[in-house]
Amino acid sequence: MPTFEIGAEDFLLDGRPLRLVSGALHYFRTHPDAWADRLRTARLMGLNTVETYVPWNFHSPRRGELRLDGPADLGRFLDLAAAEGLHAVVRPGPFVCAEWDGGGLPAWLLAEAGVGVRRAEPRFLAAVEEHFSALLPVVAERQVTRGGNVVLVQVENEYGAYDEDADPADRQKYLEALVDVVRGAGIDVPLITCDQADDAMLERGGLPGLHRTATFGSRSRERLEVLRRHQPTGPLMCTEFWAGWFDTWGGHHHVPPAGTSAGDLDDLLAAGASVNIYMAHGGTNFGTTSGANHKGVYAPTTTSYDYGAPISEDGTPGPLFDAFRTVIARHEPVPAEVPAPRAPAPTLDVALDHRLDVADATAALGPWRTWDHLPTADEVEQWTGLVLYAADVTAADRAVVLGEVRDHAVARLDRDPVAVLDRARGDRVVPLPARAGELQLLVEDMGRVNYGERIGEAKGLVGPARTAARGLTAWRTAALDLEDVTALTAQVRATPATAPDAPVVGPAFCAGTFDAAPGADHFFSVDGWGKGLVWVNGWCLGRYWGAGPARTLYVPGPLLRAEGNELLVLELHGAAAACGRLVDAPDLGHTEF
Incomplete structure (x- = not known):
């Protein structure tokens, strides 16, 4: 041998x-x-x-x-x-x-x-x-x-x-x-x-x-x-x-x-x-x-x-x-052959004419669990992705102070937006109007630390949690299962059609279909979108964020078929319109001179 x-x-x-x-x-x-x-x-x-x-x-x-x-x-x-x-x-x-x-x-x-x-x-x-x-x-x-x-x-x-x-x-x-x-x-x-x-x-x-x-x-x-x-x-x-x-x-x-x-x-x-x-x-x-x-x-x-x-x-x-x-x-043999040039791909506009609020996405939300303390995502056994947290607040609470947010959270009171918290900024306070209701925070794990002494730290919300009036210990959680979005896409598609040029209020799923040239690489343009995730025919392209630098997400050609491609977007913040565009070339953003 x-x-x-x-x-x-x-x-x-x-x-x-x-x-x-x-x-x-x-x-x-x-x-x-x-x-x-x-x-x-x-x-x-x-x-x-x-x-x-x-x-x-x-x-x-x-x-x-x-x-x-x-x-x-x-x-x-x-x-x-x-x-x-x-x-x-x-x-x-x-x-x-x-x-x-x-x-x-x-x-x-x-x-x-x-x-x-x-x-x-x-x-x-x-x-x-x-x-x-x-x-x-x-x-x-x-x-x-x-x-x-x-x-x-x-x-x-x-x-x-x-x-x-x-x-x-x-x-x-x-x-x-x-x-x-x-x-x-x-x-x-x-x-x-x-x-x-x-x-x-x-x-x-x-x-x-x-x-x-x-x-x-x-x-x-x-x-x-x-x-x-x-x-x-x-x-x-x-x-x-x-x-x-x-x-x-x-x-x-x-x-x-x-x-x-x-x-x-x-x-x-x-x-x-x-x-x-x-x-x-x-x-x-x-x-x-x-x-x-x-x-x-x-x-x-x-x-x-x-x-x-x-x-x-x-x-x-x-x-x-x-x-x-x-x-x-100069040092080793190199083949005479060179790669063939890449074939251009047409621009595709996709109307995402069906929408569903995350809180209604029962096909993706796991069962609600109750807690006597604020649990981390690790306690919820959600090892990646998103967790939806909920707690009841009173008119006297006025704000919720968290130990730490890992890593990005969208807060709503009875589905009205009240705050966006981001770990890199050190955000950990959710201001509240003077009314009772259900506070929900959709928390995104943006990636576990891959280098250094912080390897292994927990994700999600880190307690304790307090309001202006009391400790907030009664919480409910539901983990989002986004590994297989087949049922979720069907649930979104079953909602009444909405004009795609109407603004998107997040966090919400948007879905639509499109035809394409099979096998042709494309790039999903994130212009006009805020922050979220994109799927094509069930394959998650990854995260996008207006913070940049990247303005596109790669769409591998093998994902595409001639007819009936499914495009699903989870928009966390909000978008100018529910219109998806697939373009021919990448835009990875500004460079430092």
């Missing part, structure tokens, strides 16, 4: 030196019917390897569940990469970061009181072993040693950047335990760690016997020298060469300087190092999968994960594609 080993100076495939020229392409951020196209485009750029994270919570959204089909069919993705002639590097965590919800760690696990986070705590390690024992055989059977294409597997992820005050012995114990679990699941290819090209992080995050790699996006020669101090022998590898960057709501759209990035890549390859370009194709945070950072201020990641990557969100070669292809060709 074939072999893949770490030699004194090189990676060795069947004893022959092999430089990995890899690119990150996340199957979970790409529609599965587009996997083959993206992999082919990556190969035409000159890559010989593809890398992907494997987010735990994507495959196990609930305790005891393991998804390995459809968008979660990791085996099919690796097989398509092999069919394209690409090796594969797999990074299963258990923590992945990746600007993904919770860094990939399942909220249902971290909600358990006292469970460890990224450490050798028995319940955490037991859950990791259970998960890896079920997941990793998919990878094991596709290792190069068994005739497949997987050549490297990563243990943990940038562990040296986490909890820098932890005891070194405890760190080593944790990593050793992960190695045992990974090897026990049948992984026999070389294992690697990766950390930022920083002496302290490389020291903290590594383990004797595992090959250290580094992450960086500039000053390649200098960063490789840092890595060499900690990995004295064997091939040098940048496991994340940051070619671009991600966007956060309310910020700028990041566009990397092609010339600078290409020069740094050239320096890296000229030094003989292997590379994994992060990202080769960024893709999309479909649904409610985007994560968040919190470095003093909560900063959730946008739906578009275009990342300024060489292969754009819709698969089109971007400005970096030709620049990187030219650089790679």
Whole structure:
């Protein structure tokens, strides 16, 4: 059988030196019917390897569940990469970061009181072993040693950047335990760690016997020298060469300087190092999968994960594609073929002529539960998405003060809007008119923190709650189940038709149908809309927000059929009209000059 080993100076495939020229392409951020196209485009750029994270919570959204089909069919993705002639590097965590919800760690696990986070705590390690024992055989059977294409597997992820005050012995114990679990699941290819090209992080995050790699996006020669101090022998590898960057709501759209990035890549390859370009194709945070950072201020990641990557969100070669292809060709063979140009798509206007208030959406609202205190979303066992809270208030209450809002809430009194609260602004007071009624707050989890010490924190409303007159302890909750919106769409469509040019008062669902050219990529324009979520034929395109920077949501062509496409919008705030427009090109927003 074939072999893949770490030699004194090189990676060795069947004893022959092999430089990995890899690119990150996340199957979970790409529609599965587009996997083959993206992999082919990556190969035409000159890559010989593809890398992907494997987010735990994507495959196990609930305790005891393991998804390995459809968008979660990791085996099919690796097989398509092999069919394209690409090796594969797999990074299963258990923590992945990746600007993904919770860094990939399942909220249902971290909600358990006292469970460890990224450490050798028995319940955490037991859950990791259970998960890896079920997941990793998919990878094991596709290792190069068994005739497949997987050549490297990563243990943990940038562990040296986490909890820098932890005891070194405890760190080593944790990593050793992960190695045992990974090897026990049948992984026999070389294992690697990766950390930022920083002496302290490389020291903290590594383990004797595992090959250290580094992450960086500039000053390649200098960063490789840092890595060499900690990995004295064997091939040098940048496991994340940051070619671009991600966007956060309310910020700028990041566009990397092609010339600078290409020069740094050239320096890296000229030094003989292997590379994994992060990202080769960024893709999309479909649904409610985007994560968040919190470095003093909560900063959730946008739906578009275009990342300024060489292969754009819709698969089109971007400005970096030709620049990187030219650089790679100086060092490694590059195919003569180039990607075909993208076919233009027509603009489509969709009348969303049916509406339904969220509070009436019984097809999506779970059963109402009563509480003697203000529960978090985690207590409600709503691990992502939205929770509807309700409490009775009196004329004397005048305001409700909350401990914290995580992360965005729309407050109404008897369905009259009274406030919008946002975590990044520090909002936590709901002013009330002097009348009794039912206060409802629709609370959106904008993404669990994916980096740093706040990993694992609860979502929803954080108590206690008080009014001007008393403590407010009697609450009711209903979780929104938006995973399958078939019944919800039917309920919205069953409402009496409303003129689509009438303003939308949120939070409300709006629905309509349209015809399209099957297979043609489009972009949903959010102009005129406030904040919410969009579905096309049951597939959630993700969040939109007038805060920007993105002004469009990607609509993958495989979602569209010739007739009777269903468009569903959840508008939280309000919109000028219930008119949806699908356009030909993305608008990812303003850039910083």
